[in-house]
Amino acid sequence: MTYWKVAHGIRFTAMPSFGKALEDRQLWQLTLFLKHMDGLPPAPERVWKAVKSEATSSS
Ligand code: HEM
Secondary structure: OOOHHHHHHOOOOOOOOOOOOOOOHHHHHHHHHHHHHHOOOOHHHHHHHEEEEEEEEOO
16 A cells, blocks of 8 residues: 555645656565664664755755
8 A cells, every 4th residue: 555655646635656756666665664664773763864855955
């Protein structure tokens, strides 16, 4: 279900679709990440939390 939502977006919300921007393998990787992101060990947790958002990073 998460894969479908990421690939197609959610109608009548701001949630966009990523099905054309990402390869199928990337969509599944993202799906798995979303499923487990609230229970990751500290090291991978730190890595993804350190990723800067394009919207907020300045350069
Ligand atoms: C990395 C980018 C993104 C990913 C991986 C992603 C993924 C998801 C997923 C999996 C859901 C469903 C959550 C659930 O089933 O409970 C969701 C919902 C939603 N997303 Fe995104 N999303 C992204 C970016 C965005 C952006 C850029 C927006 C808008 C600016 C957005 C707006 C929404 C909204 C409004 C919902 C809730 C829709 C509802 O209430 O049914 N998302 N997103």
